[in-house]
Amino acid sequence: MISVSIIGSGNVATHLFKAFTKTKSVTVKQWFSRDISKISSYKNDVDVIDDFSKLTEADIYIIAVSDDAIPEVSEALPFENRLVVHTSGSVSLYKLDKKNRRGVFYPLQTFSKEAKVDFKTIPLCIETIGKKDYPLLKSLAEALGSSSHKINGDQRKALHLAAVFVNNFSNQMYRIAHEITEMEGVEFDILKPLILETAKKVQDLSPYMAQTGPAKRNDNKTIKRHLKQLESEEHKTIYSLLTESIKKTHGTSILRRSSEQASSVTKTIET
Amino acid sequence: MISVSIIGSGNVATHLFKAFTKTKSVTVKQWFSRDISKISSYKNDVDVIDDFSKLTEADIYIIAVSDDAIPEVSEALPFENRLVVHTSGSVSLYKLDKKNRRGVFYPLQTFSKEAKVDFKTIPLCIETIGKKDYPLLKSLAEALGSSSHKINGDQRKALHLAAVFVNNFSNQMYRIAHEITEMEGVEFDILKPLILETAKKVQDLSPYMAQTGPAKRNDNKTIKRHLKQLESEEHKTIYSLLTESIKKTHGTSILRRSSEQASSVTKTIET
Known part of the structure; x- marks a missing residue:
């Protein structure tokens, strides 16, 4: 079982949350949003929080926030040496704070709030710094039924x-x-x-x-x-x-x- | 039963021929090509000809040739007062010789030689001069399973x-x-x-x-x-x-x- 915590409440975060909860091999431990009212309707399904200090241990932390907010959010995480990824197509991996192991988990698709999303048809582009972190992200993509693609920053x-x-x-x-x-x-x-x-x-x-x-x-x-x-x-x-x-x-x-x-x-x- | 004769041997002509032969309510009487070798492989299925004077009576004559050749081909037809249509998106209805009743039967789709074509998904744009010719072309479109749309020349x-x-x-x-x-x-x-x-x-x-x-x-x-x-x-x-x-x-x-x-x-x- 892979445990993930999601940070952010936009379209990508919401679609990922819904897709993970449908899998058998991924469990969403916590869902963070600065504005908890945006995710409080999910409080029966997951531990919803609005305070970084409440984040507990998980295998992967997924930062799905606006591009500009990624560095700041990754700095605010109150732990070290854990696997932290963002989901952006254009932000460098190195914008994530280096106190944690870093990666990118970028779903290449157009997301709108209303439209249903079938991750089986969404390619997931994966980038990591540590080679040993790649297999876990690949498994995460596979759990969603997505094809996964190992690419570098320029390719992304x-x-x-x-x-x-x-x-x-x-x-x-x-x-x-x-x-x-x-x-x-x-x-x-x-x-x-x-x-x-x-x-x-x-x-x-x-x-x-x-x-x-x-x-x-x-x-x-x-x-x-x-x-x-x-x-x-x-x-x-x-x-x-x-x-x-x-x-x-x-x-x-x-x-x-x-x-x-x-x-x-x-x-x-x-x- | 609607009888049609096809003039031309390009992609549109060939796809129309194949589609008509699959219907129950349309019969292709003759297929004309200036270069008979292009359609001679179909000679067991239809009367293939390369001489306009051999054209016999049919309900509809479909001219599916290159845009530039339409006026000339319509002039060469050795009969009058029959329903003659072309399949072009951009050629005026009035480029057809006025000795016959005139119409347009324009399938709005991209045709390539290899790709299979499903007329059920192809809108047919129909234009006629005589109001009474419209229902027959509409029936022809329906026989293919296509949606039909009555439009004028500017709309086409x-x-x-x-x-x-x-x-x-x-x-x-x-x-x-x-x-x-x-x-x-x-x-x-x-x-x-x-x-x-x-x-x-x-x-x-x-x-x-x-x-x-x-x-x-x-x-x-x-x-x-x-x-x-x-x-x-x-x-x-x-x-x-x-x-x-x-x-x-x-x-x-x-x-x-x-x-x-x-x-x-x-x-x-x-x-």
Whole structure:
């Protein structure tokens, strides 16, 4: 049995608490929040506290608070040489106070308060300083049914940044599509299956292989018509920039094309 | 029983053929391709032809060829007053030769040759000139198990443009994420569940409501760090532009903020 204590009362803390209580191999000893009213509804399930000095022994202490508060909270812990982890994608492991053994237990997923979370589909990125602390965190991930990934700090930061692209920026593409369809009084719902299929496609194919559309096939007639059709200057700028980006990726931008043409000329001369 | 003849041998034509042959209420009478070798493997299942003059009577003729070829193909049809539709998202209905009754039967989905297609999940956008032709196309969509949507030409063009954002541009976000993770030698696979969850989230929530991340919460410290972290100038430009777009959408850009502050000042004065 792995015993954990959770510090923090936000989305990640709450989802972790709920998920741990459902496992057979993890027990949540204590749940700390500075504002105890936020977690007092769980007082029958766990020892809820708002005073660091009340923290008792546990195998792992999970600090799931806002990025800025991590150093301060880790300093406030009234013990030494125990395993303390944070759950942030972007905060260095070394921001944790060095009086304890340190690690990161970063679930790469988007958490909202309402939505149900299935940890079986959430990759857990694990980082530790001491090699011997890694297996325990791996077991903790496994207890949740999650896949676990041993990564270093730079890799975690790369994932956190990449997540902004696949999550926030893709979602903004959906938002712009919503604005475009709304302007013509057509239901955004019609696009939902395409949104899902686009995400499903890259589960098996690389994004490079999955790409289609006017930019990839260098269909400048359609691109021009789309640009004319867009009413918002902001949407036009985004359309142009991302079209250019796809063209660059797929070697259909003018630059690449002329070098391709040059090489085909060379070939013709050679034969 | 609805009888259709298909003209063209690309992805849409092939997927439609396969889907129709699986239904009980649609029969494919003939399949035309200029290059008969492309469809000759189906000759035991359907009358394959490469000569327009061989086209016999059918309830609906479906022209599923490249956008540019639609006018020419519709002119070449050796009959009049029959129902002829194309399947393009961006070509006007009026590009079909007016000697026949005209319509559009546009499946809004991304088609690739290999991937299996389930028409039950594909919305069919239908447009006709004659009101009386609409019910037959609606029945054709229903026979495939698809949802059908009556839309006009401008609405179809809006959907086609919006589809570039949700499909091509989102996919480019995945591609950039792939480049970022590869640079640090971390598996792109770790991001796949997040990609899927992002698409699933907007099946129930609006993209506006689904948004999270540093741009939405105006977390300029993280934004700055991300920009510093990005090595490619192109990625930096895209990051900045889309961050600004999200800030605008959610009223966290400097402009909106100052007007919000102004209105809160007004409120303070009023109370």
